[in-house]
Amino acid sequence: MDPERLLHSGIVDGRLVLSAGGSWTAIRARELELLVDGLGGKASDAASLSLDMRGVDAFDTFGAWLAERIVRDWRARGREAQIVGLAERYRSLLQDVQRTNIKAEEGAAKENWLVSVPERIGRSVVALGRDFVPFLDMLGAVVAAAGRTLLRPRLLRMTSLVHHLDRVGWQAVPIVLLITFLIGGIIAQQGIFHFRKFGADVYVVDMVGILVLREIGVLIVAIMVAGRSGSSYTAELGSMKMREEIDALRTMGRDPVEVLILPRVIALVVALPILTFLGSMAALYGGGLVAWAYGGMSPDIFIARLKEAISLTHFSVGMIKAPFMALVIGIVACSEGLRVKGSAESLGLQTTTSVVKSIFLVIVLDGVFAMFFAAIDM
């Protein structure tokens, strides 16, 4: 369409007369806006403006707002402006738009990065510290609920517990076995490859045995469980919170910690040591297989060497850690789940936070245990 038709300007007796025509609608909005904003420079000495919209044959909110913008710009400069000749059927729309009072977007106050960066760091540190409170809160609530359940075992939700055991324990077995088997194999391969250089191949068995039983087995399994089951706990509880199920439970006199969280946490605490045991065995198996296929060490020698290299202590060091890691994962997952607010975005955010936080805490815990066991000579 010819831009002249959309908006034509001329000066009559010192008045700026604009004649608008054609379709003043969303589709033409870009052209129109250029024309409208181009008016500013024109005829700046004109005392008043009249916008004749007789020729307009299609009109919508965009057109109405642009017409209104001409008028407001003009009036803002202390001059008169009016719209004439608009078809009757469009008038109410124009009136509606005129009633809207849009203040110019105030640009956000410029931040000084010298101030804002330390401020953000400070806020994050404080938030990090505060993050610990809900964790302790949940830990306390779970311990209290566990105590009540011990006194009255009938309170324990058996169905729920079994259901969650099945989900986080039984159904996790194949993937845990597969991953730990591969990790065991990789450790053995790396050990053989590097130890061979100084003829110490045989110590690969010591390395695989001790590493897997003390650290790798439980750590890998805990990290996998945090990613697999921790995230699903957070998402489940979060969506229950969003749909007000948790509130409903509370109003019926049931404690959500007792009904929802305790069975989940117990299931994890029971399942993780079992998975750790299975995972460690799979890793040793993988290591043995690689030692045989890649290192040429027969299974008999591997097993005989393993018997000498490891003791029950190594095994129990790994197993002792498992339930504590499960507790941390469960508590973090559940407390993050209950922190979900109304939106889907918040659910995603808390699920991510839950996984990141529980993996971080699992590793920290592992470090603390390492110091502890070193101190008591285990």
Add this chain to the structure above:
Amino acid sequence: MDGVPETIIRVRDLVVGFGGRPVLDGLSLDVRRGEILGLVGGSGSGKSVLLRTVIGLIPKRQGAIEVLGVDPDHAGEEARRAIERRWGILFQHGALFSSLTARENVEFPMREYLDVSDRLRSEVATAKLEMVGLTPADGDKLPSQLSGGMTKRVALARALALDPEIVFLDEPTSGLDPISAGDFDVLIRTLQQTLGLTVFMITHDLDSLHAISNRVAVLAEGKVVAIGPVATMAASEHPWVKTYFRGKRARLREERLAQPVS
């Protein structure tokens, strides 16, 4: 308007079903330009299915649908997009994008379909929000910070973002208190007159049917069993229509209206 009003949505012998028995079975319906058509029917009678089929979210088994003179099934991608640009939909629960603020929600369709400057888009979005009765400050809120009534208003502003010719409203007043629902009815009526909209509205609310609809279509057994101005509905002999428009709740409503204001 010239004598016979133009038909803007034409549905003929529509059959829609999931698995076994069809939900809609040979349904025909015309919506005229510029009217407010209220669609009522029992729960599970297929009101939402009809709406979702017309806007192309559910595939049909048989029949023909024509919106603004185009059959979306047989139109190309371009023509389909052109049609989609000319309608707006208010979903039952608002369906606002939860990661965007109210204003960004209203701007979203503009961003997708129109080539306008950021400034104009934001100004028009704010104008739309004010037209549905919100303040510019509300525009910066996230959907999770809005009340039920405000969510519906923002959703309406988003449905109207592109100045559509047709708006589909899925239970616009459900979940609102009677006063807000009344306000919302008035708002729809005003906007319909100002913007010259055609409104296709699913509702259960007898008050809003009486207050704003030009015609009512009743859906039962997969068909439209009665259609006409709400005043003529009481004359229908169809049992569901009879119960709905002459049932206890309808009578209570009559009595309430008949009572002198004390």
